[in-house]
Amino acid sequence: MKSEREVYRNRIELLQGTLDMLVLKTLQWGPQHGYGITQALRTRSGEVLQVETGSLYPALHRMERHKWIAAEWRVTEQNQRARFYRATAEGRRQLANDRSKWETMVAAIASILEA
Amino acid sequence: MNRWRGFGTRKRDLDEEIASHLRMAIADRVARGATEEEARAAAECEMGNLPLAKDVTRETWGWVWLERLGQDVRYTLRQMRRNPGFAATVIGTLALGIGAAAAMFTVVDHVLLRALPYKDAGHLVQLQEGGRDAKTFFYTPWVDLAQWREQNRSFEDMAFSTGMSGRTYLAGNSAALLVGGTEVSENLFAMLGVKPALGRGMIAEPPGFGAVKNAGTIVLSDAVWRSAFGGDKGIVGRVVRLNDKPYMVAGVMPAGFRYPIDRGANGQVWTAIELGAKDQGRDYDSEHYEVMARLRRGVKLETASAEMATIQKRVAAQYQDAELREDHSVVQVERYQDSLIDTNVKRALLALLSAAGVLWLIASVNVTNLLLARSTARQREIAMRGALGASRGRVMQQMIVEGLVLSGCAAVLGTGLALGAIRLTGAVAPIHLNVDFSTHVDFTILAALCGLTLLSAVLSAAWPALIAVRAPIEPALKQGGQQAGSGRRHNRLRSGLVAVEVAMSLTLLVACGLLLRTIYTLRHVPLGYRTDHIIVANLSIPSYRYVNKNVTATLYQPLLERAQQLHGVQAAGLISEVPLGQTFNIMLSLRMNGNNIVAALKTASPDIQPIFGFKMLAGRYFNHDDTPTSAGVAVVNPAFARLYAPNKHDLNSLLGLTVWNLRKDTPAKIIGVLDNERQKAVDRPSQPEVEVCLCQITPGGSVYNPITMAMDLAVRTERPTAEMIPELRDLLRQASPELANSTFSTMDQIVEDSFGSQRLAAHLLEIFGGSALLLCVAGLYGLLAYVVTQRTREMGLRIALGAQRANLLWLVMRQAGAMLLLGVVVGVGLALASGRLVRGFLYGVKAHDGGTLAGAAVLLFLSGMLAAYLPARRAARVNPMEALRSE
Incomplete structure (x- = not known):
């Protein structure tokens, strides 16, 4: 049973680099709450990426702690109170950094696979 | 964020x-x-x-750790509420261990690690001259220490001092106050690194003859300033009277400052030493000073010692008298801190500290065993938690928190116990042991206590937790119930722990037994004198009132006559120091009959012999025919006779020999040999002693000044002590107001007090040994009771299959017997090994005394078997039907 926790942890770990990057990217379009981020990632990935709540919130809180994102309570258009996150300057730098790393890696993996 | x-x-x-x-x-x-x-x-x-x-x-x-900690603490408190008996046992046991250890630690810390009220006290050393045999050391005459000061390179500064002779009274605002007075060199305070709190103290001036700047000035201690002058801030510059002589107050030292450390309970005063005629030579009449010095930074004690040895070779060569030259041939350089601690007391305290440590260990082992037994019972619970997703670390943490909470409670309780114990110790500690028990548990102690607590928590919780956590989950869940195998290994472990407890308890019990036998033997040593119905007053003599008078004729003789006339007094006598009094010591060093003689010197009035019932081994004691004008007389003791009698087998050969001259042309001749063995301590034979007749001690005589400084009044009476003491005090007050401060005791009490460290050790060991026995029995009982509960079904099955109840009884008792036997065997070994620690306190009994060992072992074994009998009986009474059905 403790395995469930480990599964979560593994998933976070697998996605860690990419999830952070994807969340930061999503926040580039404007402040967003957790549910909004999930929905945005799903639509923009063509319904391929489904982010688990158990991965998203730990990631959000961790990034908040790293000061990559900042949070505040706001009311949505549907008049729902929600916690909105926005990327900080540091978060944007992190995104650029992550992205260049990601592109290098994709290129490297691609060149191996295509050889 | x-x-x-x-x-x-x-x-x-x-x-x-x-x-x-x-x-x-x-x-x-x-x-x-x-x-x-x-x-x-x-x-x-x-x-x-x-x-x-x-x-x-x-x-x-x-943050989670904090949240979990809160959960764990709440859970622990719930557990404690649910099973208060268990919690009480654990907390009580640990509190006992912690309390004993903390109490002993407080006392030891206070006595041995005492912080001196000086700057960098570790660099302060005491210098004393002594003979090559390094047995006795003497203070130093000025001419010697002046050369030390000039020639040494090891010390930053060297100061000297001497206690004021006789009792010192300071006239305060309302009454005269008995104070500890010390004459000091002007640089002493500076060398100690302490400045006065008021005034400028003594003025720096090179010491030597004709140094006058500080003459007639006095420095007061904070206590004296407050009690005698009500803390008057304008005291500096005022003239006060010390022993009726005027002195100008030059300063008040800060609170807590003392020098020397162990003088004057009511407060201290200091005046400047004025060198005089007695400081010009090196002979028997010279003034001798206590010398203190501060080591230069970076200079080791050994280096300083070596340098002083070289210097002293030149110094000693200047002594004219051969005997004195020998007595001053070497210099001992000792750290001041070390010089303050009586080795006997130190040894006693360290031995007791280890005993308290052992008790603490026993308590810890006991608690570990209890927690271990419980963790086995909780195996199912732990397995369930594991199954529900708790990690091993999480379970470990929870168990450790439980241990911490339990030992935290124990620490609080233990501190209370320690405070009580210190007060108790204070009550039994003999006065002359010079151990201050009026301490409160201070910061160091609390820190040490916290350390102990943590250690015991980790010891007693982590280990069982580790074992419990390691256990595989499935079998515990599958088998269910309490019967689930605690496993042979665990049982053996717990039995081992009980055996360890038994072994350690036996060690304490043996030590306790040995000391009780020592006390018993000491109480039955034939002293050679009677101690019943004697009241003793250690007179507080205002010597200054009698400076130019004949104190014998004006104070002592009239006092004696009045005391003899008091109602109910059969006899009254005066003596420098009653046997075992430990209040006074003058050593006489002289030549008699071609021998060099060293003997204690005392003076006494004739009635002392009937009061104490001293036997005469030869000749006669003083009587009323001995007067100031009759022939000089002296009495010696057997120790003297053994060493110095011309014919060792005939005491009479001493009679008529001249010991020395009381005055010019008045030789003191030996008229008798008095049997006063055990005059300094019950467990040691007497030293050579010479007594002279009090009435023949007159001004101008060679020993008049030192010997009239201290006196004990001994009174034989059938009336109750409590009735007599006020009357005697009144009588003394009439003779001189200061005499009312005299301390009263009975001879029986003085004998009892003289057992000193043995009595203290015996009392504490009674407590430690008793507690150990109790813990041990409780531990054994707890374990067996638990084992029996666990094996109820097995017992039921055995009965159902035809086992006799006696067999079951035997089954449990055999297990207990095995543990006890193992513990006793190991314990005997431990006791023999630790005999070295107690040997120094024993008298009339050997450290590996068979009887005591056997007695303690049998006591422990029987108590253990009794503790085992209760659970064994329960096992034998198991109802097979119920036992089998209950599952």
Whole structure:
């Protein structure tokens, strides 16, 4: 049973680099709450990426702690109170950094696979 | 970001954040056409295990440990409420161990590690001259120490001092105050690194003849300033009277300053030494000073010692008298701190500290055993927690928190016990042991206590927890119930622990037994004199009132006559120091009949012999025909006779020999040999002693000044002590007001007090040994009771299969017997090994005394078997039907 926790942890770990990057990217379009981020990632990935709540919130809180994102309570258009996150300057730098790393890696993996 | 926001607020925030997520997910689905219920189910399904998600999120805050700690503490408190007996046993046991250790530590810390009220006290040393045999050391005449000061390179500064002779009275605002007075060199305070709190103290001036700047000035201690002058800030510059001589107050030392450390309980005063005629030579009449010095930075004690040895070779060569030259041939350089501690007391305290340590160990082992037994009983619970997802670390943490909470309670209780114990120790500690028990547990002690507590918590909780956590989960769950195998290994471990407890307890019991036998033997040593119905007053003599008078004729003789006339007094006598009094010591060093003689010198009135019932081994004691004008007389003791009698087998050969001259042309001749063995301590034979007749001690005589300084009044009476003492005090007050301060005791009490460290050690060991026995018995009982409960079904089965109840009784008793036997065997070994620690305190009994060993072993074994009998009987009474059905 403790395995469930480990599964979560593994998933976070697998996605860690990419999830952070994807969340930061999503926040580039404007402040967003957790549910909004999930929905945005799903639509923009063509319904391929489904982010688990158990991965998203730990990631959000961790990034908040790293000061990559900042949070505040706001009311949505549907008049729902929600916690909105926005990327900080540091978060944007992190995104650029992550992205260049990601592109290098994709290129490297691609060149191996295509050889 | 609000990192420091309250944990509760953040937790609510997260709950709300996730709830809003859920609401939005539901709202979206409803908007797409699902019913409310479907939407909720789908959203919840998609979001998965929310509490776990929250948990993992909270972990990223780094707060969770605190939350869990809170949970664990709450859980522990619940457990304690549910099983108060267990909690009480654990807490009580640990408190006993911690209390004993903390109490002993407080006392030892206070006595041995005492911080001196001086700057860098570790660099202060005491210098004393002594003979090559390094047995006796003497203070130093000025001419010697002046050369030390000039020639040494090891010391920053060297100061000297001498206690004022006789008792010192300072006239205060309202009454005369008995104070400890010391004459000091002007640089002493500077060398100690302490400045006066008021005034400028003594003026720096090179010491030597004709140094006058500080003459007639006095420095007061804080205590004296407060009690005699009410803390008057304008005291500096005022003239006060010390022993009726005027002195100008030059300063008041800060509170807590003392020098020397162990003089004058009511406060101290210091005046400047004025060198005089007696400081010009090196002979028997010279004034001798206590010398203190401060080591230069970086100079080792050994280096200083070596340098002083070289210097002293030149110094000693200047002595004219051969005997004196020998007595001053070497210099001992000792740290001042070390010189203050009586080795006997030190040894006693260290031995007792180890005894308290052993008791603490026993308590810890006992608690470990209890927790171990319980953790086995809780195996199922622990397995269940594991099955529900608790990690091993988490379970370990919880068990350790339990241990910490239990030992925390124990620490609080133990501190209380320690305070009580210190007070108790103070009550039994003999006065002359010079150990101050009026201490409160201070910061160091509390820190040490916390260390002990943590250690015991880790010791007693972590280990059982580790074992419990390591156990595989499935079998515990599958077998269920208490019968689940505690396993042979665990049983053996617990039996081993009980055996260890037994062994350590036996060691304490043996030590206790040995000291009790020592005390018993000491009480039955034939002293050679009677101690019943004697009241003793150690007179507090205002010597200054008698400076130019004949104190014998003006104070002592009239006092004696009046005391003899008091109602109910059969006889009254005066003596420098009653046997075992330990209040006074003058050593006489002279030549008699071609021998060099060293002997204690005392003076006494004739009635002392009937009061104490001293036997005469030869000749006669003083009587009323001995007068100031008759022939000089002296009495010696057997120790003297053994060493110096011309014919060792005939005491009479001493009679008529001249010991020395009382005055010019008045030789003191030996007229008798008095049997006063055991005059200094019951466990040591007497030293050579010479007594002279009090009435023949007159001004101008060679020993008049030193010997009239101290006197004990001994009174034989059939009346109750409590009635007599006020009357005697009144009588003394009439003779001179200061005499009312005299301390009263009875001879029986003085004998009892003289057992000193043995009595202290015996009393404490009684407590330690008794506690150890109790813990041991409780531990054994607890373990067997637990084992029997666990094996109820097995017992039932055995009976059902035809086992006799006696067999079952025997089964349990055999197990107990094996543990006890193992413990006793190991314990005897330990006791023999630790005999070295107590040997120094024993008298009339050997450290490996067979009787005591056997007695303690039998006592422990029988108590253990008794403790085992109760659970064994329960095992034998098991009802097979119930036992089998209960599962």
